Each structure stands twice: as structure tokens, then as C-alpha cells.
Amino acid sequence: MENLWTLSMPWWQFVLRGAIAYAGLLLLLRLAGKRSFGELAPFDIVVLILVGGTLRSAIVGHDQSVLGPFIAVTTIVAADRLLTMACAASARINRWVEGAPTLLARDGRVDERALVRAGVPREGFERELRHHGLRSVAAVAEARLEPNGKITMLAKDG
Secondary structure, eight states, X not given: OGGGSOOSSOHHHHHHHHHHHHHHHHHHHHHHOXXXXXXXXXXXXXXXXXXXXXXXXXXXXXXXXXXXHHHHHHHHHHHHHHHHHHHHHOHHHHHHHHOOOEEEEETTEEOHHHHHHHTOOHHHHHHHHHHTTOSSGGGEEEEEEOTTSOEEEEEOOO
8 A cells, every 4th residue: 555655766757758758659640640540440549549558658667656647647738738838829830740731632633642642542532522512523622631630621612
């Protein structure tokens, strides 16, 4: 019972490990691309759970206390809040963190290279057409892959 409040390392190491894990995971998810977690499929959820479990040891090490993980989680929540505020205050920071939209189609023409670069299969693009109530790409004024992984489509007028 006495292990519950006894830290296995100095408190600041939990802060440092939490901040490094947050920044590292943010970078990895950014490098994974916009479509990676835009629409969570069952395997995406499994990956998220495994990443969380794997990062646990990187953040708290062998600590068995209640306090250590609490310090680390507080650090992660604070880092997330600070980054959210920085993104709201600066378009440049927001663009670096979230990315910019990718133009996939314009005026009824699909940019096949943009689809490949964004990791959007043609079948998936056509599924999105139907989801937006469009019968063919000819009806598309503009289609974009947004930074959040969602595809938005604007129909041509008339």
C-alpha cells in the first residue's frame, strides 16, 4: 500500500516523459497522413489501443504509484491545451499541426496523383461521391481532403 504514493523517479521525469510521448505521437500521426484516422475502422481502434499500451512504459517506466501516471497524464492534457491555444492563435502553427487541405478534384476532373499521394483509393473517392449525393465526378465543382481526414465535396451549380 505504501507504493501507491512513492514515485520510482523524480516527478519532473514524468513531466518530461509525458511531454516527449505527446510530441512524438503527434509527429507520428501527422506523418501517417490525413486519412489514417479520419474515419476510424476497427483496425484503427486496435492501433490506437496498442499505441497507448506501448507508450505507457515509455511514459511511466516501472512506476507502480498512483501519483506518477497522474503527473504524466496532467502533463499530456496541459500540453494538448497549450497546443490547442497556439493553433487558435497562429495560422502557421495550426497549418503545421493539422496540415492543409488537399485538392482531389476540380470542375469534374479527378487529380489521380493527388489521390495516390493522399492515400485515397479511387473506390473510396467514388464512395464519397455517393455519400455526398453525387452520381459522378462530373457533378463536382471541388473535392478536398481536409486536414481531419474527411473528404468534402462541393457540387457544381445547376
